[in-house]
Amino acid sequence: MHSIEIKDISKKYIISRYNDNRQNNSIRESISNKIKNVFSKKTRDNKREEFWALRDVSFNVNIGDKIGIIGKNGAGKSTLLKILSRITNPTSGSITLNGRVASLLEVGTGFHPELTGKENIFLNGSILGMKKNEIKKKFDEIVAFSEIEQFLDTPVKRYSSGMYVRLAFSVAAHLEPEILLIDEVLAVGDAQFQKKCIGKMESASKEGRTILFVSHNMGAIKQLCSRAVLLEKGKVKLDSNVDDVISNYFEDVVTDTSFEMEFDKKDRVENLYKVYINKISFPNKLALYKMWEPINMELEIDNLSNMDQEIIAGLTILSVDEYPAFSVESEDCGHKLFLKNNSRTNIKISIPYPNLAPGKYFIRIGIRAGLNVIDFKDRTLHFEIQSGLNTYPTKNFIHGMKAQSKWEY
Amino acid sequence: MNTSKITEIKSNNKFSNYWKEIWDYKELFFFLAWRDILVRYKQTFFGIAWSIIRPLITIVVFSVIFGKVASLPSDGIPYPILVIAGTLPWQLFSTSLSEASNSLISNSNMITKVYFPRLAIPLSTIVVSIIDFAISLVILICVMIYYAYIPSWQILTLPIFILIAILASLGGGIWFSALNVKYRDFKFVIPFIVQFGLFVSPVGFSSSLVPGKWKLIYSLNPMVGVIDGFRWAITGKESSLFAEGFMVSLIIVLIIFFSGIWYFRKTEKTFADFI
Structure with a gap:
């Protein structure tokens, strides 16, 4: 028993513009949406889309x-x-x-x-x-x-x-x-x-x-x-x-390496500083590195406020099964990042000696002002470190840090 | 563990044991009502006295405006008694309506996170209104003592009319609670119903003021029958109850009640998707 x-469980959701607007934050918004919808009744139905959350x-x-x-x-x-x-x-x-x-x-x-x-x-x-x-x-x-x-x-x-x-x-x-x-x-x-x-x-x-x-x-x-x-x-x-x-799940996650990720403005969680992470990318347009090869990244941060801001940005590199390998921060090189008001700042980050073992990793990004976290993105870019030698088994995931070592006998 | 409880989930679930399940969850229903009562007067200075103060203010204002200023007729009944007999069932109805219509939305976190018979939520809020109503009956007794007003035998029928008032409140409350989940328009509609209803229903005046030929149509407002019934039971004046009109109101109350449950059952399975 x-x-x-x-x-054979299936579940269908109807997604439509109408539904998106239903979470009205204000009465005014709500009424205006209702009125809009009254006048555009036909187009509203056209915007409906089926989405199968579960299929058989x-x-x-x-x-x-x-x-x-x-x-x-x-x-x-x-x-x-x-x-x-x-x-x-x-x-x-x-x-x-x-x-x-x-x-x-x-x-x-x-x-x-x-x-x-x-x-x-x-x-x-x-x-x-x-x-x-x-x-x-x-x-x-x-x-x-x-x-x-x-x-x-x-x-x-x-x-x-x-x-x-x-x-x-x-x-x-x-x-x-x-x-x-x-x-x-x-x-x-x-x-x-x-x-x-x-x-x-x-x-x-x-x-x-x-x-x-x-x-x-x-x-x-x-x-x-x-x-x-x-x-x-x-x-x-x-x-x-x-x-x-x-392990099947991880292999799956891993195939999704990506060299560029732009964050949807709609998903921004509003913060007091009006500073948001906009994009992170690998300029070499590859999400693949050889062991010990320097990793370069570009980070775009928007400052939408009318004031110049000083922030600290940080990255954590984690293996796909979420073990942190290491983290780097702009503070490490002793200065804060200066963001001019109402503008986008392009920051180049380079890690000259990434001591990573062959395997699959992803990047977590955070920016803060002092101790206040301003914006945070988990699981952004996924990338792979290859050994360059064929002696490393790639399936068994020898993740984590590599250290310089000597072997004498 | 030897269990006999088997739950079937199907796309077109006809809960054959719908009412049995509600019965099984009766404790939750009491807990929810108990929570609402506990929470209601937290951090208020007057506390539970508010359930007396609120109807009392309405009664005083209406007695003065309709009885003294407008000098409307009252068939020889002290005007405050006439007003009380209208105010009490009206407040039961209007608070049930406004509280219940919001109840599912304000408990949306529960609805999206745990299963229980959804009817427990609007029902438990209405129980709170009923308790308020029971407390405010004290005002009626005090005023009757003050005017040395001795009620006739009809007062014994009052529980029947209370029941009808409760049915009307449940019906309306269940309807609007379910409608409000999908169509938030009702959060704008309810305040109007409550506000206009107060003047359209014979709360502050006797329905004998309504001309004869309009009486039947007037009784389409279910609260007319409920309030007239209250007046009849409390004052014993034959003139205050218009039999045909009362039957019309009663039928409307029953229709609202049963259709409310039907609509609620029809839509409750999708509450979690829309809320």
Whole structure:
């Protein structure tokens, strides 16, 4: 008997201009959009586009299985989880869930800032599907797990974010469903508490609980799951043991090397300084370097404010499985970057001795003013370091730093 | 673990056990209502007294404007009692409408992150309005004592009319909560309904002022029947209840209530996609 049977699940979304404008920030905007839409009713329908977030996804999960769902952004992981937790309905297909289901798409769903920690335990517990008696019975355990006993009668709006997450996760960790659906929630909280939570979930699965875990954190997936499903563009690409699927996923990420990346102005998160990263590129138009070969990059930063600004820019080079190799900062050479008002600044960055082992890497960029982070871009350019010799195995990923060394015998 | 709970998810889910599931989630429903009550008067100076103060101000203003300034007839009933019998059900209806219509939107984070019967959200907000209503009944009792007004046997029928008022509030609230998810226009519409409704419905005056030939059409406003029923139960004056008109209002209330549930069930599966 299967714990979860997923059969030919598809989910279609209609994307349209009309829908984009629906998130109106102001009443005025909203009315003007409504009026625009009234006058352009016909064109509105033409702008509708179908988007299949999931297409004929089928797989079964055995009772007690711990299964990881991985894939790039937009592969359909979260949609699948939303359908499984009955938040949204599939367009076609069917799912059978055998047992009590709890889904953790977020920790602290329904937490109310005005209520005290104690009140929120009851509220959140019941939202997650616990019965009142169950919460009462586990109350002491939940409080002990959260390590915030002394703040139980304080409204959670006065909590630090760490305390908030601890409390929220403690409630969730004490659910006792037969099927647990988890989305990326482990990304929050401090490392030690994360470990505790993974431990708690592992012990949960040893009791025969089925866990379906969506994450970008391959480390956590590897630690928790024995099997994984790789989704790509709404379809199941690979369903196998966790190591195979993860290495397949990385190979996939790796093929997407890129030498230029421009960031959409629409996606800019507004900041006080009005300074934004616009573009990063490799001027040699290649995302391929030999070992020890200097890496040159160009970074474009827009200063949209009427004031000149002084900032610090930094890059971190990480291996595709997200182990940081090293980072460089403009501050390293002792000066701040000067951005003239209302203009674009082109910065040339060069790393003369990148001590990188052969493998695949990506760049994370951040700019800051003093200690304030202004703009941040994760997973920008992906590139590859080749050994130049054929003796290096490329598949096994000897990532990380290389150091100058001597071998004598 | 021996379990018998099997959940089927299909594209055209006909929740055969829809009401059973709502029953299973009754605790969540109470928790949500409890949260709204706890939160409602946090950081207010007068606290729960607001549920008395708000209707009281309306009653005083209406009694003065309609009773004293405009000197509208009241069939020999003390004008404040006439106004109270209109204000209480009206406030129940209008607060239910405005609170419930926003309820799904303001709980959107829950709707997009966890499953539970969606009906629990508008229902629990309406429960809060009902509790407010129950508290404000105290005003009625106090005023009746002040005027030494002894009600007739009809007061015993008041619970029936309260029930009708609740049905009307639920119906309207459920309709607008679901509509508001997809069409945010209703966030502009509701304040108008509440504002105009106050003057269109016989809240501050007796519906006997409406000329005979218009009475039936006037009763198409469901609150007319509800308010008239309240007046009839409280004052015992035959003249205040127009039987045919009341039936029209009652039928409209029932239509709004059942169609509201039908519309809600039809659309709730897509709430998470639109909200």
